[in-house]
Amino acid sequence: MKKVVFFTDENKIREALDNFNLKGFENKKIPFKLHMGEKGNIYFPKTQTVKKVIKALQERKIEPFLFDTTVAYNAMRHTKEGYYELTKMHGFTKENIGCDVVIDDKGIPVKIEGRDYEVAEHLYKSSHIFAFSHVKGHIATGFGGAIKNFGMGGVTKETKRKMHHGSRPVFQKDKCTYCGVCGEVCPFNAITVKENTWNQNINKCFGCGVCVENCKNGGLSYKDADIQFVLACAAKACVQDKNVIYFNDVNRIARGCDCDPDAGPVICPDIGYLMSDDPVAIDKASLDLIYNIKPNVFEKYNHVNPKKQIIFGEEIGLGSSKYKLIEI
Ligand code: SF4
Ligand code: SF4
Numbered sequence: 049m050k051k052v053v054f055f056t057d058e059n060k061i062r063e064a065l066d067n068f069n070l071k072g073f074e075n076k077k078i079p080f081k082l083h084m085g086e087k088g089n090i091y092f093p094k095t096q097t098v099k100k101v102i103k104a105l106q107e108r109k110i111e112p113f114l115f116d117t118t119v120a121y122n123a124m125r126h127t128k129e130g131y132y133e134l135t136k137m138h139g140f141t142k143e144n145i146g147c148d149v150v151i152d153d154k155g156i157p158v159k160i161e162g163r164d165y166e167v168a169e170h171l172y173k174s175s176h177i178f179a180f181s182h183v184k185g186h187i188a189t190g191f192g193g194a195i196k197n198f199g200m201g202g203v204t205k206e207t208k209r210k211m212h213h214g215s216r217p218v219f220q221k222d223k224c225t226y227c228g229v230c231g232e233v234c235p236f237n238a239i240t241v242k243e244n245t246w247n248q249n250i251n252k253c254f255g256c257g258v259c260v261e262n263c264k265n266g267g268l269s270y271k272d273a274d275i276q277f278v279l280a281c282a283a284k285a286c287v288q289d290k291n292v293i294y295f296n297d298v299n300r301i302a303r304g305c306d307c308d309p310d311a312g313p314v315i316c317p318d319i320g321y322l323m324s325d326d327p328v329a330i331d332k333a334s335l336d337l338i339y340n341i342k343p344n345v346f347e348k349y350n351h352v353n354p355k356k357q358i359i360f361g362e363e364i365g366l367g368s369s370k371y372k373l374i375e376i
Pocket of ligand 1: 224228231241262266267
């Protein structure tokens with residue numbers, strides 16, 4: 049059965065919400081999962097749009113609070129204190145948005161496909177969640193939407209670290225042809241290939257897996273697993289058995305993520321907003337709308353096929369890639 053994805057603009061967010069059964073959400077405090085942007089990034093969600101969605105939920109007797117987790121890399125969002133400071137800098141305050149803001153460090157382990165993922169306690173304990181996901185490119189996963197908002201954004205920094213470490217390359221000497229492609233695509237210049245020598249500077253390696261994805265000779269394998277596979281699994285750990293409304297902001301589509309201070313340029317014109325109760329369907333619809341205008345634009349800029357997270361997501365039962373787009 050095809051999942052429904054609603055396609056709307058900023059003035060019809062209330063109308064789009066009317067298509068969901070909100071009864072179970074009413075009179076509950078629910079996490080409004082939102083990446084509030086790293087310091088220096090200019091493409092993160094607009095406070096006026098977030099405010100509109102929050103207001104529309106509050107008008108339906110729902111009590112959302114902005115929610116996000118700390119990150120593994122060294123930046124302001126690495127600590128709760130730093131992230132709270134950043135929420136103020138970016139305008140995500142109670143005074144401005146009209147609801148509480150919570151940043152959480154604690155996690156509860158959930159096993160998916162044989163691996164443990166520490167899900168943020170606030171998500172784990174909530175039966176109902178609203179996910180606001182800004183769709184944009186990403187250095188490791190090609191693009192990021194609803195799956196990434198939970199798969200990386202809904203877990204603790206220890207789990208984030210493990211997911212990245214598991215996507216590091218393991219060199220297979222007998223298969224390497226020393227073509228140099230892995231060194232060319234590595235975004236962190238962590239690999240050097242010279243005549244019959246292959247070297248990696250592990251201190252520079254972020255664990256994005258781009259080198260493994262681009263080696264066509266079997267010269268590299270993942271230390272543990274493809275980051276897009278563990279991303280889909282971690283997303284499932286966060287949302288399985290929960291009632292979630294997914295809202296994708298398909299605008300300001302930059303090459304890089306909102307965690308990247310240097311995420312430019314914008315690589316596709318603005319498209320609009322999508323809503324669904326299926327994270328795989330909404331991300332597939334977002335990607336299709338982008339690729340209708342700019343075919344394979346994320347492969348071009350990030351050297352990664354972002355459809356893998358959708359395929360893996362469908363395989364592990366996170367959602368369905370078959371959808372019907374309804375314009376509101
Ligand atoms: S891309 Fe693969 S085959 Fe080419 S140098 Fe790197 S590891 Fe070797
Ligand atoms: S995993 Fe990413 S950062 Fe590490 S060597 Fe490969 S391409 Fe470079």
